[in-house]
Each structure stands twice: as C-alpha cells, then as structure tokens.
Amino acid sequence: MRKKIKSSDELPLNHSGKEYNFFENVFDVVLQIPKGRVTSYGAIAQYLGTKMSARMVGWAMNASHQSSKKIPAHRVVNRNGMLTGKHHFATPTLMEELLKKEGIAVKDDTVVDFKKIFWNPKESLNV
DNA sequence: GCATTGACGAAGG
DNA sequence: CCCTTCGCCAATG
Numbered sequence: 001m002r003k004k005i006k007s008s009d010e011l012p013l014n015h016s017g018k019e020y021n022f023f024e025n026v027f028d029v030v031l032q033i034p035k036g037r038v039t040s041y042g043a044i045a046q047y048l049g050t051k052m053s054a055r056m057v058g059w060a061m062n063a064s065h066q067s068s069k070k071i072p073a074h075r076v077v078n079r080n081g082m083l084t085g086k087h088h089f090a091t092p093t094l095m096e097e098l099l100k101k102e103g104i105a106v107k108d109d110t111v112v113d114f115k116k117i118f119w120n121p122k123e124s125l126n127v
Numbered sequence: 128g129c130a131t132t133g134a135c136g137a138a139g140g
Numbered sequence: 141c142c143c144t145t146c147g148c149c150a151a152t153g
Contacts, residue, residue: 022149041135045148051136052148058134059150078135085134 022048026060027067029121033075036103037119038111040079047121061085074098081114 025048033039041057050056057076064071065088074095078084086095086109096106105112 042137045135050148053150054135054148055133056135056149061134062151073134076134079137083134088134 022050022053022056023060023063026057027064027069027071030061030064030071030073030076031069032121033072033119037117038075038077038081038099038104038114039119039121040077040081042079043118043120043122044076058085062088072098075102075119077111077114081111081118083109083111 026044029039029044029047041054041061042051044057045051045054048057061071061073061076064073073085074083074089076085083095083099083106086092089095096109099106099111104117111117
C-alpha cells in the first residue's frame with residue numbers, strides 16, 4: 001500500500017494545490033526495486049501513466065535526498081543504463097560502488113547487461 | 128509572473 | 141549514426 005507522504009513534511013506543496021501523486025508513486029516504485037535490479041526513469045514514468053514525464057522522475061530522485069526515506073536512487077538509471085545521476089550523489093563514485101555492491105557490473109558509467117537486470121514496474125507490480 | 132533549467136526520452140535532420 | 145529539437149512539469153532565479 002502506498003503510504004501517503006505528508007507533502008508539507010516530506011515535500012513542498014504545489015502552488016496549484018495539486019496532490020503530489022507523481023512524487024509519491026515515484027518513491028513507492030523506486031523503493032520496490034529488488035536488490036540487484038535496476039530500472040529507468042522512463043519506465044517509472046510509464047508505470048505512472050505519463051511516459052513523457054521522465055524528467056519529473058529524475059526531479060523526484062533529486063527530491064529524494066531531502067526525503068527522510070532512503071530512496072535507492074542508484075538503482076535508477078536512464079534508458080541507456082547510464083549512471084547519469086552519479087554526480088548528484090555524495091561522491092561521483094558512490095552510485096557505481098553501491099551498484100557493484102549489489103552485484104551489478106558497471107562499466108564506463110553504464111550498467112552492464114542492463115537489459116537483463118532491468119526491472120519493469122509494470123510487470124512486477126501487475127498492473 | 129516570465130524565462131531558464133533539469134538525474135529523460137523519443138523523433139527528426 | 142551523431143546531433144539537435146521538442147515535449148513533459150515542477151522548481152528556481
């Protein structure tokens with residue numbers, strides 16, 4: 001079940017007064033990524049129904065740093081399997097190290113066998 | 128309140 | 141096949 005995040009506490013509230021289902025869902029999905037698997041921003045966006053809003057997923061990851069929850073953002077890469085978000089971690093190498101620690105091979109800032117270990121939220125969550 | 132910027136992605140040249 | 145443009149939506153200046 002998706003625990004509702006207190007917008008005023010975890011995330012800033014939209015000026016339009018709109019609910020942050022998007023961010024909530026993003027966190028929820030990312031938290032469910034199995035260890036040793038990765039997914040992409042676009043896949044998450046697709047699961048949320050707005051495939052064109054992949055950028056917002058990345059933005060949510062950025063917001064995940066401020067969130068109390070520990071979001072395994074290192075398991076989220078771009079569609080290419082590239083660690084584009086590594087620069088947003090504490091250290092540029094942290095993301096890669098975390099992935100390697102989980103058994104994910106990383107070469108040249110890209111997840112090896114990305115397609116194999118790719119985790120599709122749409123399938124796993126049985127939409 | 129408008130303009131610019133993103134941890135993206137697909138499409139067009 | 142590489143580079144550019146556009147779309148998406150929220151945050152920031």
